[in-house]
Every structure is written in structure tokens, then in C-alpha cells.
Amino acid sequence: MPETSYDAAAAAEYRAAREIPREGLTAWRRAVADEARLTAGMTVLDVGAGTGGFAAAFHDWFQVGVLAVEPAAAMRALIPAGAGVRALDGRAESLPVPDACADAAWLGSVVHHLGDLDAAARELRRALRPGAPVLIRNTFPGRSGRDLRVRFFPETADSVAGYPTVERVEAAFGAAGFRRVALRSVPQESAPTLAAWADRLRRDSDTKLRALGDAAYARGIARIREAAAANPEERAISWMDLLVLR
Numbered sequence: 669m670p671e672t673s674y675d676a677a678a679a680a681e682y683r684a685a686r687e688i689p690r691e692g693l694t695a696w697r698r699a700v701a702d703e704a705r706l707t708a709g710m711t712v713l714d715v716g717a718g719t720g721g722f723a724a725a726f727h728d729w730f731q732v733g734v735l736a737v738e739p740a741a742a743m744r745a746l747i748p749a750g751a752g753v754r755a756l757d758g759r760a761e762s763l764p765v766p767d768a769c770a771d772a773a774w775l776g777s778v779v780h781h782l783g784d785l786d787a788a789a790r791e792l793r794r795a796l797r798p799g800a801p802v803l804i805r806n807t808f809p810g811r812s813g814r815d816l817r818v819r820f821f822p823e824t825a826d827s828v829a830g831y832p833t834v835e836r837v838e839a840a841f842g843a844a845g846f847r848r849v850a851l852r853s854v855p856q857e858s859a860p861t862l863a864a865w866a867d868r869l870r871r872d873s874d875t876k877l878r879a880l881g882d883a884a885y886a887r888g889i890a891r892i893r894e895a896a897a898a899n900p901e902e903r904a905i906s907w908m909d910l911l912v913l914r
């Protein structure tokens with residue numbers, strides 16, 4: 669997938685529409701705690717950090733220092749850098765960090781944006797301490813049925829079909845010396861209700877929604893509104909995978 673460009677407006681829109689409210693990430697916090705065993709003072713490399721929602725969450729949840737690497741200046745400008753979070757200009761294929769500097773790496777919705785997955789895996793091998801985990805949060809082909817976007821906009825499965833598969837990611841990281849230790853689906857609460865989620869959606873903040881035609885997008889919004897009317901209490905729960913390699 670070609671790299672997406674973000675200007676200031678797109679970055680602000682990304683933050684408003686795509687950053688998950690912290691209270692919706694409880695299961696993700698627990699899953700990361702189980703898999704990475706992070707302790708205060710450790711260093712986490714957040715690769716493709718975007719507007720830094722997860723960088724800030726990792727710092728707050730685990731009292732770790734976060735190196736948030738992000739190539740798009742407009743996205744990087746919104747990372748809440750300060751005590752505990754450093755925003756760095758760079759990309760996964762050429763990380764601007766020293767060898768063996770990090771105790772874990774986090775790649776949230778990033779692997780399908782990378783120009784060279786194999787180079788990124790080699791860079792992560794260089795940047796991580798031996799035994800440190802790579803935590804990949806992504807939608808993968810064949811496993812996206814419980815992603816809310818795919819549920820209501822079924823055509824988005826066509827975009828997901830072009831993403832790297834679990835096997836492709838495993839092969840790239842395997843060649844760099846990592847092996848898979850876990851693959852689990854983890855829920856997030858994107859909004860308290862489906863209606864609130866529909867209100868928050870911004871087509872331009874999501875490559876999968878952006879790829880839809882106007883009619884397909886309108887049909888998806890209508891499906892959400894219909895489901896919300898039929899079940900006003902339904903929470904907007906979406907599932908993505910956590911793939912862990914060490």
C-alpha cells in the first residue's frame with residue numbers, strides 16, 4: 669500500500685476520529701501487560717506512532733519511556749511529547765535509534781503502510797534488546813470479520829485482503845531472527861454506542877473507508893444507523909489482532 673500523506677488537517681482529523689478513548693482500551697492494556705511484562709523505566713519503541721495516542725497510553729499505563737517514531741511531520745506534531753515520550757522523525761526501515769536500546773516495540777495499524785516490511789523487521793532486530801517483544805496491532809486478511817468497519821462496510825474487506833498476512837509478517841520477522849509467540853484477537857470499545865461511533869467516523873481518516881465509493885460509504889453509514897436504532901444500547905466494540913514476536 670502506498671504511504672499515506674498527512675497534512676495538519678488530516679492529522680487533526682485522525683486524532684479526532686481514530687484515537688480510541690482510553691477507557692475503550694482496557695482489554696488492550698491487559699493484553700500488552702500479559703505479553704510484554706513491561707516495568708517502570710523500560711523503553712518502548714512506538715513505530716509509526718501517528719498522533720501518539722498509544723505512546724501516551726503506554727507511558728501512563730506502564731511508566732515506561734516511549735520513543736515515538738513517526739515520518740509524517742503533521743502527525744508527529746500532535747504527539748504529546750514531554751516527560752516520558754520523545755517524538756522522533758524516522759521510519760521503520762531506518763530507525764533513528766541506537767542498537768539494543770528498547771525493551772519492546774509497538775506497531776499499531778502500521779504494517780500495511782510499510783514500504784519494506786523485511787527491512788523494518790531487520791531494523792527492529794537491531795533496535796531491540798535480545799528477547800524483547802515486537803507487538804503488532806493490526807487487521808489481517810482472513811481475520812477481519814469482527815472489525816466494525818468490515819461489519820458495516822463489507823467492501824473494506826477488499827482493502828484488508830491486500831494487507832500483509834500473519835504468515836507474511838511472520839516470515840519477514842522470522843528471517844530477522846524473531847519467532848511468533850502469540851496471536852490473539854483483542855476487543856476495543858470504539859464508542860459507547862453505535863450511534864456515537866457513527867457520529868465520530870471520518871471517512872478521510874481511514875484508508876479503508878477512503879477507498880470506498882460514495883454509494884458504498886453511504887450504505888455503510890445507513891447500516892450503522894439502522895443497527896443503532898434497532899439496538900440503541902449496543903456498544904461499538906471492534907476487534908483487532910495482537911501478534912507478538914520475540
Ligand SMILES: C[S@@+](CC[C@H](N)C(=O)[O-])C[C@H]1O[C@@H](n2cnc3c(N)ncnc32)[C@H](O)[C@@H]1O
Pocket residue numbers: 671672686687715716717718719720721722737738739740743758759760761775776777778781782783
Ligand atoms: C494508521 S496510522 C497509525 C498511527 C498509530 N500507530 C495509531 O495506532 O493510532 C499509520 C501511521 O504509520 C505511519 N507510517 C507510514 N509509513 C511508515 C514507515 N515506513 N515507518 C513508520 N511509520 C510509517 C504513518 O505516517 C501513520 O502515522
